[in-house]
Amino acid sequence: MVAAERSGQAPGPGRRADAVRNQQKLLAAAAKVFVASGVDAPIREIAAEAGVGIGTIYRHFPTRADLVTAVYHHQVEALAEAGPALLADADTPFAALRRWIDQFVDFLVTKHGLADAMRSDDTRFAALHTYFVDRLQPVATHLLDAAAAAGEIGPGIRPYELMRGIGNLCVGGTDDPRYDPRRLIDLLLQGVRQPRP
Amino acid sequence: MVAAERSGQAPGPGRRADAVRNQQKLLAAAAKVFVASGVDAPIREIAAEAGVGIGTIYRHFPTRADLVTAVYHHQVEALAEAGPALLADADTPFAALRRWIDQFVDFLVTKHGLADAMRSDDTRFAALHTYFVDRLQPVATHLLDAAAAAGEIGPGIRPYELMRGIGNLCVGGTDDPRYDPRRLIDLLLQGVRQPRP
DNA sequence: CGGTAAGCGGAACCTTGCTCCGCTTACGAT
DNA sequence: ATCGTAAGCGGAGCAAGGTTCCGCTTACCG
DSSP: OHHHHHTTOOSSTTSOHHHHHHHHHHHHHHHHHHHHHOTTOOHHHHHHHHTOOHHHHHHHOSSHHHHHHHHHHHHHHHHHHHHHHHHHHSSSHHHHHHHHHHHHHHHHHHSTTHHHHTOTTOGGGHHHHHHHHHHHHHHHHHHHHHHHHTTSBOSOOOHHHHHHHHHHHTTTTTTOTTOOHHHHHHHHHHHHBOOOO | OHHHHHTTOOSSTTSOHHHHHHHHHHHHHHHHHHHHHOTTOOHHHHHHHHTOOHHHHHHHOSSHHHHHHHHHHHHHHHHHHHHHHHHHHSSSHHHHHHHHHHHHHHHHHHSTTHHHHTOTTOGGGHHHHHHHHHHHHHHHHHHHHHHHHTTSBOSOOOHHHHHHHHHHHTTTTTTOTTOOHHHHHHHHHHHHBOOOO
């Protein structure tokens, strides 16, 4: 639905069959190319993989962010839904928070270059950044509030900063064996955690 | 000296006067353009600002990293020298570490886009990354060792990871009022700090 | 089955990085 | 002062990638 909306088309039966087909081909091709070459892959490469013209890709997904958003929509959705579920399952809210962040990191480092793309000064990805924040920040807020209510953490961190910080720490996280973003995120969480009295 | 060496020329009297002049013009122009447009500014823009041809800029600074390195050489040097000085001045090694990191962050957020450029997956800046690490990691090691010896921190962090993490947290740090890298770095340091018994 | 507009493809243009080579000129030798 | 030469200069030109635009095709409705 987001994909269809973002491409400026109603999802209903008003669309031509070939247009729907091409959109599917593009999503599949983009997913494949993103894995192989990262989300910065040339548009032409994606178009070629899908067997469509360049004009078609721009018609369906006017900006690169629209395409990335559409490709990862399901996974972002799953991440958003995992928040409350973890809160129900885990021993404490802080444990839920930690596990949620683990999944977040998994997502970011798995998608080659996704974390890099999220840096806000890259205008091509501004919409992607917005989408992530809109969808995930409420979840982070929920988790942080629960942990705060349980007295596990202090008020020292805001949800947006936490998400942004984690995203930043994941930048380039798979290139260099000397650098493991998870270790730093662990330390950050230790800083967030408030020792019980 | 580094500038001269990196541009592949001896600094001595063997060089032509116009070459020396052009190198100076280029350094001044680059410094100006970096402030205005970030370290990603088009090469042509820098060449135009300096009033020289494109060939000249490539001859003096074969890679972009060489130019950036030369422009910020003095400041990196000052940062490196500040480490031991702070250690001598501050009340405790951890306080010195914190103040050194403050200066590091100042440097990164002041230079528009410098932190972004340091992400290692950008091949254009690999040499820049290397230069920073070579020069500053020993300083960070020294500070961390001193703090560890004083029992202020545990062994949970490695110098490279600390520097890299701080650099990453500074990415895009001036664009968004909702995000202040310093707050997250504070939390990270709280995580690094080991509570005294 | 025909008319039509939605949709398609890719030529073409722009920006930017980088190379290469013919021309200019600084400067040591005479 | 003059000259020869190589160090140095400038920018044309090529490659790569992003984005626009428009003539052609074709799915779909009546």
